[in-house]
Amino acid sequence: MAVETLEDLFLHSLSDMYSAEKQLTKALPKMSKAADNPELAAAFTTHLEETEGQVQRIDEVVDLLGLKLERIKCKAMEGLVEEGAEVIKEVPKGAVRDAGLISAAQKVEHYEIASYGTLCALGRQLGYDEAVELLEATLDEEKATDEKLTVFAEGSANPRAAREPRRLPRRPQPRRLRRRRNEFRSRPAYASIYRLRRQEGA
Ligand code: FE
Ligand code: FE
Ligand code: FE
DSSP states (O other): OOOOSHHHHHHHHHHHHHHHHHHHHHHHHHHHHHOSSHHHHHHHHHHHHHHHHHHHHHHHHHHHHTOOOOOOOOHHHHHHHHHHHHHHHHSOTTHHHHHHHHHHHHHHHHHHHHHHHHHHHHHHHHTOHHHHHHHHHHHHHHHHHHHHHHHHIIIIIHHHHHHSOOOOOOOOOOHHHHHHHHHHHHSHHHHHHHHHHHHHTO
16 A cells, blocks of 8 residues: 555554564464573563553554555564574573573564563554553563563573573594693503492493
């Protein structure tokens, strides 16, 4: 559909957010499952419930204004969700992954904050007062979620991640050292100690 008027732009933006929220209802359960810290997992689940409510609010706005949503896909959310999936794929479960999940989630929230901020401004301009109230309620939830994630990252996930031991790559041992150790092990007295230890399963 061609966007010509401010009303068109409002409808287009609203349709985009409908797609974005729908994508999130599928992504958030995965984020929750992937989180290491149970509190973070719970935060994602809570926001899933809010997100389902946000989809309903868009339906209410549609009813209120007698609109028909465009069937479009929010490509930005598709990309942001994909980045979250990459974190899950590439970072093993633990505090570092949690820090990455929070980062991915905050990028999502910031996109939503920008989008709902615009929708509220367009709605106010167009005199859609009741609709704006609904959209503001969603905007507040997105902002609160973003703040909660900041507190969680700085107060818990990041400090924990900083303490997580670094997996150093195994350094190949210089050949000279290896040979010397083998000589040492093959001396009669030590050889029997090693045999004993092996028998004990040490
Ligand atoms: Fe949302
Ligand atoms: Fe979008
Ligand atoms: Fe959100």
